[in-house]
Amino acid sequence: MLTSYFPIALYFLVAVVIGVGVLGASRVMGPRKPNAAKLQTYECGVTPEGEVGPRFSVKFYLVAMLFMIFDVEAVSFYPWAVLMHQLRLFGLLEMALFVLVLGIGYAYVWKRGGFQWQE
Amino acid sequence: MAAVIIIVIKGLILAVLLLTAFGVLTLTERKVLGRFQFRPGPNRVGPGGSFQFLADGLKLMLKEEIIPNGADRFVFLLAPTISLVAALFAFAVIPWGPPIHLFGQTIPMEIGGPNVGILFLFAITSLGVYGLILGGWSSQNKYSLLGGLRSSAQIISYELAMGLSVVGVLIAAGSADLNNIVSAQTNLWFIVPQIIGFLIYVVCMVAETNRAPFDLPEAENELVAGYHTEYTGMKFAMFFMAEYINMVTVSSLATTLFLGGWHGPWLPPEIWFIIKVAAFMFFFIWLRATLPRLRYDRLMAFGWKVLLPVALANALATAVWVSVVAR
Numbered sequence: 415m416l417t418s419y420f421p422i423a424l425y426f427l428v429a430v431v432i433g434v435g436v437l438g439a440s441r442v443m444g445p446r447k448p449n450a451a452k453l454q455t456y457e458c459g460v461t462p463e464g465e466v467g468p469r470f471s472v473k474f475y476l477v478a479m480l481f482m483i484f485d486v487e488a489v490s491f492y493p494w495a496v497l498m499h500q501l502r503l504f505g506l507l508e509m510a511l512f513v514l515v516l517g518i519g520y521a522y523v524w525k526r527g528g529f530q531w532q533e
Numbered sequence: 534m535a536a537v538i539i540i541v542i543k544g545l546i547l548a549v550l551l552l553t554a555f556g557v558l559t560l561t562e563r564k565v566l567g568r569f570q571f572r573p574g575p576n577r578v579g580p581g582g583s584f585q586f587l588a589d590g591l592k593l594m595l596k597e598e599i600i601p602n603g604a605d606r607f608v609f610l611l612a613p614t615i616s617l618v619a620a621l622f623a624f625a626v627i628p629w630g631p632p633i634h635l636f637g638q639t640i641p642m643e644i645g646g647p648n649v650g651i652l653f654l655f656a657i658t659s660l661g662v663y664g665l666i667l668g669g670w671s672s673q674n675k676y677s678l679l680g681g682l683r684s685s686a687q688i689i690s691y692e693l694a695m696g697l698s699v700v701g702v703l704i705a706a707g708s709a710d711l712n713n714i715v716s717a718q719t720n721l722w723f724i725v726p727q728i729i730g731f732l733i734y735v736v737c738m739v740a741e742t743n744r745a746p747f748d749l750p751e752a753e754n755e756l757v758a759g760y761h762t763e764y765t766g767m768k769f770a771m772f773f774m775a776e777y778i779n780m781v782t783v784s785s786l787a788t789t790l791f792l793g794g795w796h797g798p799w800l801p802p803e804i805w806f807i808i809k810v811a812a813f814m815f816f817f818i819w820l821r822a823t824l825p826r827l828r829y830d831r832l833m834a835f836g837w838k839v840l841l842p843v844a845l846a847n848a849l850a851t852a853v854w855v856s857v858v859a860r
Contacts, residue, residue, distance in 0.1 A: 421540045422625050422645035422653075428544040429621040432552075433614045433771070440767030444597045453602045455674040456762055462674075474682050477833070481689040484841070488696040491848060492652060495703035502856040509852060513845065520842075529837040531830030 476528060487516055535638075544644060548621055555777040556586040562818050569822035596766035601673055604763070608671035613764065613771035616664030620778035623657040626650040627785045628712050630795045630803040642795075642803070643711070650711040651703070654786060655696060658741070661775060662688045668772070669760035680759025683749055683829065688741055690833055694840035695737035700848035701730040702790045704855055715794035722793040729847045731791045733840055735816075738783040740836070742776060744817055746824035749832060784813035 455462050490512075498505055523529065560575070560583065567574025575582035600609055630642035647653055662685050669681015703709055705726060706717040717723075724731045740747040756762075761772045788794060788809040797805030827835075 418645055418647045420645070421543075422647070424537065424540045425544040425547075425625050425644045426618075426622055428541065428548055429618045432548050432621060433618040436617065436767055436771060436774075437610060437614055440594055440596070441598060443594050444766055445595075446597060448599070452599060455601045455603075455672065456757060457675070458757065470679065470682055474686050477686045477690060480837075481693065484693050485689075485696065488693055489652070491697065491700045492649075492703060492709060495700045495848070495852075496707060496709050498704045498852055498855050499707045506852055506856045509849070513849060516845075524838070529834060531833050 473531060480523065480528060483519070487512075539638070539640060540644065543640070547624060547644065551621060551624060551778050551781060552774065554781050555774050556590065558777050558780070558814060559589070559773075560586045561814070562821075565815070565818045566822055569819075590770070593766055593770045598768065599763075599765045601763050603673040605671040605673075608667050609763075610768070612664045612668035612671060613768045613775075614664075615667065616661050616775035617771045617778075619657055619660040619664065620775040620782065623654055623661075623782050624778070624785065625657075626653050626711055627782070627789055628715055628794060629785070629806045630801075641712075646710060646712050648708070648710045651699065651709050651714075651786075651790075654711075654782075655692070658779065658782065659688075659692060661779060664772070664775065665760050668764065672760075672763035674763050676757045677760050677762045680756045680762070683756075684743055684760060687743070687747065687749060687832060687836075690836040691737045691740035691747075691840070694733055694836060694844045695741060697841065697844035697848055698730045698733035698737060699790055700844075701727045701851040704848070704851045711789050711794075715789055715796065718793040718796060722791065722796075724791040727791060727847075727851070729843065730851075731787075733844050733847070734787060734791065736840065738787060739817065739820060740832075742779045742783060742817075744776075744780065745821035746827050747832060748821075748826060749829055780814065780817055781810060784810045784817075787813060 457463075491509075494501070494505060494509055501508075563585070564574040564582065573582075575585040578584045578588045600606055625644035626646060628641070628643040628646065632639050632641045634640075665688070666681045666685045669677040669679075669684075672678070702714060702723050705723055706714040708714060708717070714723075739745075743749075761769055764772060785806075788806065792809050795802035795806040797808075800808075
């Protein structure tokens with residue numbers, strides 16, 4: 415069981431070495447002559463103004479929350495899908511029940527405007 | 534010990550191939566886009582401009598690294614690293630050919646093939662979103678923050694439909710191991726019975742990689758360049774590499790799931806795999822040359838209100854077909 419993950423773990427190390435290597439290489443090779451204007455953040459050429467952390471739409475939180483819920487449900491489809499040939503009608507009915515509950519939640523979110531970006 | 538050496542060599546070859554693919558792809562994209570717009574594209578460096586990507590890489594290497602005032606230095610450096618490592622790592626489970634026999638050893642043509650390969654791949658590609666949001670947040674730039682937020686919301690929204698669009702394939706193959714999915718397509722590619730799943734997957738894969746017409750995270754005319762506005766030199770290049778390697782990965786997954794993987798007549802299987810992936814790459818560039826960018830509210834509505842229910846219906850329809858009609 416674990417042996418199939420050992421090569422992957424090893425490859426992960428290779429990927430990390432490459433990632434950190436690329437980051438380090440440019441630090442070593444590039445020049446470094448900072449000045450105040452260069453270190454300013456870019457706002458189309460004018461001096462940055464206002465707070466750095468602007469207020470942003472609460473919708474982003476909502477999307478993240480809905481994603482959590484629906485993604486867990488999407489993942490629970492996978493084992494069912496793999497075993498579908500054995501489960502057959504039983505599996506189908508079980509999943510129909512599951513999708514019914516999911517559908518009620520989905521319809522509720524839709525009705526309350528959860529998928530609507532603008533009022 | 535020999536096994537460890539083989540794995541490390543394979544890993545290095547794969548990583549070098551992916552990075553080379555990135556270089557060639559940037560050049561191809563500029564050349565092809567040029568042709569679409571009746572201009573030659575880059576043609577000065579090397580024969581026909583073919584060394585352009587090497588020159589670009591060298592130039593980015595030698596550029597100054599700027600970390601803006603007030604930026605969280607550690608997170609600022611961590612973000613592009615996460616993006617690149619996740620992009621390289623995700624490819625580990627994709628089989629790019631049948632196992633080969635070399636020096637009396639059977640070497641599978643993928644790094645590792647866990648029996649939940651597809652789940653592993655989705656999990657790792659999702660990690661790339663951390664690079665985007667952390668890069669946008671740590672830059673101390675309003676545009677970067679908005680770009681990072683937008684892209685993460687977009688990616689997680691389309692990930693749902695993407696995850697559900699492949700359920701039909703899992704039902705048909707009866708396995709989540711990518712090797713088994715490829716061998717289940719010996720006679721019939723899954724694009725035929727799973728055409729709806731394939732179409733949803735293709736739309737989602739373009740949205741997942743932030744490519745036109747779903748390139749809202751870097752909508753130049755409203756967000757400067759989105760989450761990578763403040764990144765310079767090689768750190769910018771790392772985000773760029775991650776984007777192109779992710780394009781290769783999602784195209785390879787599309788090939789594996791729907792187009793029979795490395796199966797094909799006459800030519801060697803590895804060549805077939807490359808041809809199919811290259812076709813997807815051309816499709817990506819073609820889309821960018823043809824379609825205008827979507828509006829953000831329409832993009833989100835399309836993902837949640839159209840793709841998600843259609844993908845769910847497709848999964849259920851496949852289940853009904855398998856368990857009732859075709860038994």
